[in-house]
Structures are given as structure tokens and as C-alpha cells.
Amino acid sequence: MQVSGQTTQRAIPAAWNKRPLIISGPCSAETEEQVVQTAQRLAATGKIDMLRAGIWKPRTKPGMFEGVGAKGLPRPQQAKKLTGLPTTVEVATGKQVQDALTFDVDVLWIGARTTVNPFSVQEVADALRGVEVPVLIKNPINPDLELWGGAVERVARAGVKNIGLIHRGFSSYGNTEYRNAPMWHLAIDMKLRHPGMMMINDPSHICGRRDILLEVMQRAIDLDYEGLMIESHVDPDHAWSDAKQQVTPERLSEMLDTIIWRKEDVSSDEYHAALEKLRQQINQLDDELMQILSQRMKVAEQIGNYKRSNNITILQTNRWNEIIERAIAKGDKLGLSREFITHYLDAVHMESINHQKKIMDS
Ligand code: PEP
Numbered sequence: 001m002q003v004s005g006q007t008t009q010r011a012i013p014a015a016w017n018k019r020p021l022i023i024s025g026p027c028s029a030e031t032e033e034q035v036v037q038t039a040q041r042l043a044a045t046g047k048i049d050m051l052r053a054g055i056w057k058p059r060t061k062p063g064m065f066e067g068v069g070a071k072g073l074p075r076p077q078q079a080k081k082l083t084g085l086p087t088t089v090e091v092a093t094g095k096q097v098q099d100a101l102t103f104d105v106d107v108l109w110i111g112a113r114t115t116v117n118p119f120s121v122q123e124v125a126d127a128l129r130g131v132e133v134p135v136l137i138k139n140p141i142n143p144d145l146e147l148w149g150g151a152v153e154r155v156a157r158a159g160v161k162n163i164g165l166i167h168r169g170f171s172s173y174g175n176t177e178y179r180n181a182p183m184w185h186l187a188i189d190m191k192l193r194h195p196g197m198m199m200i201n202d203p204s205h206i207c208g209r210r211d212i213l214l215e216v217m218q219r220a221i222d223l224d225y226e227g228l229m230i231e232s233h234v235d236p237d238h239a240w241s242d243a244k245q246q247v248t249p250e251r252l253s254e255m256l257d258t259i260i261w262r263k264e265d266v267s268s269d270e271y272h273a274a275l276e277k278l279r280q281q282i283n284q285l286d287d288e289l290m291q292i293l294s295q296r297m298k299v300a301e302q303i304g305n306y307k308r309s310n311n312i313t314i315l316q317t318n319r320w321n322e323i324i325e326r327a328i329a330k331g332d333k334l335g336l337s338r339e340f341i342t343h344y345l346d347a348v349h350m351e352s353i354n355h356q357k358k359i360m361d362s
């Protein structure tokens with residue numbers, strides 16, 4: 001179906017441009033009935049734009065359920081025929097790309113375990129050359145925006161024009177609240193690096209459990225994400241993979257009704273005037289903060305001078321611990337989180353050390 005040098009014309013599904021784009025379906029296409037029934041119940045809610053179904057499942061250990069493989073591809077195709085929902089499937093190899101396209105999958109997605117591997121991404125990209133199919137690229141499992149951006153570049157260089165991003169969180173060691181830490185600031189940074197490229201949130205793989213899905217979905221909408229990809233299953237507790245994080249189509253529908261959908265802008269004059277005033281205040285406060293920080297660095301430089309003439313080390317651990325403890329206690333009273341104070345002081349400290357180092361070296 002692919003002729004070198006030519007582009008195979010495929011219709012881009014209208015849903016691709018719908019905002020917010022809501023994708024749902026099972027982690028894995030287990031059986032024909034499961035895929036078809038999930039799709040029908042999703043379609044019945046009237047709130048779902050695209051059906052997802054994993055055919056090949058990259059699993060951490062051998063012996064875990066690794067997906068039904070290519071023989072499962074007729075299932076989403078059948079579900080599309082019955083419901084009209086366009087479909088999306090994860091691909092990790094060139095062969096999987098070809099198989100998925102043969103079975104009319106509308107949108108392909110590259111999984112987190114594939115995005116980390118430039119060889120695999122390149123292989124997928126090469127298989128996409130000359131094919132007009134939209135591709136969603138999940139963040140790599142490690143928090144590395146260069147790697148995520150590299151995958152985008154490889155796919156774009158293969159000639160794919162419709163690329164979107166999926167934020168599914170980042171692996172970390174040990175038990176945390178999340179299965180994959182969201183690290184929202186990374187996704188926001190990625191969005192800024194790729195203006196105009198849609199960013200979808202995948203709360204299912206961030207949470208790894210049902211009870212906190214809704215708050216993550218709301219957070220994504222608050223942050224102006226363009227869509228959501230949520231795993232759903234007709235019988236979540238008995239799902240063959242990711243059972244704890246899947247929800248029924250009806251539960252998903254309830255959650256989508258609960259979300260407060262936000263828009264980036266409104267045309268009310270009153271709103272704009274009020275916001276303009278508040279933004280001026282923010283600018284003013286930011287200026288003052290910078291003035292104060294600059295003063296703080298000047299004081300640090302004076303300390304640097306004393307340290308230099310007395311041959312004292314720049315870093316003084318005891319003093320530093322004292323500063324942190326004092327600031328955390330104070331921040332707590334002022335409604336500033338321990339996490340923020342720690343990040344903030346780390347940055348201030350680094351800058352302070354750099355200023356003192358210049359003095360020491362002079
Ligand atoms: C999935 O979407 O089912 C999946 C395997 O996700 P990820 O690549 O984010 O782990």
C-alpha cells in the first residue's frame with residue numbers, strides 16, 4: 001500500500017481537530033466482544049471522539065499479558081464499523097505500523113517505552129514515510145524533554161504532518177501517590193517548545209488507580225490541555241492489563257460531566273479589565289521580588305569577600321540547613337508549601353554560590 005516517494009492518501013478523521021479531543025477504550029483489546037461492547041457503551045455516552053485499544057502491549061516482565069497481537073486488529077475495525085468511532089492503536093515497530101494501517105487504524109500512537117529508544121522511534125518513523133496518518137507521541141518514561149522532542153523530530157522528518165503529544169507521567173523509584181509522577185512543569189515546557197501541537201493528558205497511566213483520575217483530569221483541563229486519553233473497560237476489575245486504573249464507559253461519562261471545562265479566553269470586557277489590573281499587580285510584585293533578590297545577592301557577595309580574606313569554604317552546610325528550616329517554618333505560616341520553599345531556596349542558593357564563587361576567583 002506504500003509506494004516510495006508518494007504519499008498514500010488517507011482521510012484524517014474529523015475528530016483529530018475536535019477540542020477537547022476525548023479518546024477512550026481498553027488498555028488492551030482482549031476479545032472481540034470486549035472491544036465492541038466497550039466501544040458501543042462509549043459511543044452511547046455521546047462524549048467520546050476516538051476509540052483506543054492496545055494490540056501489542058509492552059510489558060515490564062516476560063510472561064505478563066503482552067496483548068493479543070496482529071490477530072486482534074479486526075476488533076477495533078469492527079468496533080469502528082458499528083459505532084463510527086475512529087480508532088487509535090499503539091505501534092512500536094515498522095511491522096506494527098504496516099499491520100495497523102492495513103486494518104484502517106485512523107491514528108497511531110507511540111508508547112512511553114518506545115519514545116525512550118531512538119532506534120525504535122526511527123524504525124516507526126521510517127515505516128510512516130509517505131503515509132498521511134496522524135501520530136500521537138507519549139512522553140518517554142524518564143523525564144527527558146530532549147528525548148521526547150527528538151521523537152517528535154524523527155516522526156516529523158518522515159513527513160508526518162499531524163503530530164500530537166500525550167503526557168502520561170514519568171517513572172520514579174519507590175511507591176508514590178502516582179504510578180507515574182505527572183511532573184506537570186515538564187509537559188508545560190514541552191507545550192511551550194511545540195506551540196500549536198496538541199497536548200493530551202493520559203490520567204490513567206499517571207494515576208494507576210481509579211480514585212484519583214478525576215482530579216488529574218481536572219488539573220489537565222485547568223492547564224489548557226487539548227484532550228484526554230482515558231482507559232475504559234466493560235469489566236474493569238477483570239481487565240487483563242491495568243485493571244486498577246480502568247473505569248466503565250458509564251463511570252467515565254459521569255467523570256466527564258463532573259469536570260469543569262475551562263476556556264482560554266472570554267470576550268467579556270469586565271473580565272479583561274479585572275484581569276488586566278491583577279496582571280499589573282503581578283508584574284509589579286515580580287519586579288519587587290527581583291529587586292530584593294538582587295539585594296540578597298549583593299549581601300552574599302559581601303559575605304564572599306569575608307570568606308575569601310579568611311580562606312573559608314563557600315558552602316557551609318550547617319548555615320544552609322538553618323536557612324532552610326527557618327524558611328520552611330515561615331513559609332508554612334504564609335501559606336507557601338514546603339515543596340515550593342525547598343525548590344525556591346535551592347535556586348536562590350545556587351545563584352548565591354555562583355556570585356560568591358566569582359568573588360573567590362577574582
Ligand atoms: C497504554 O497506553 O496502555 C500504555 C502501554 O501506555 P504507556 O506507553 O504510557 O505506558
Ligand code: MN
Nearest residue numbers: 027231241242
Ligand atoms: Mn494501559
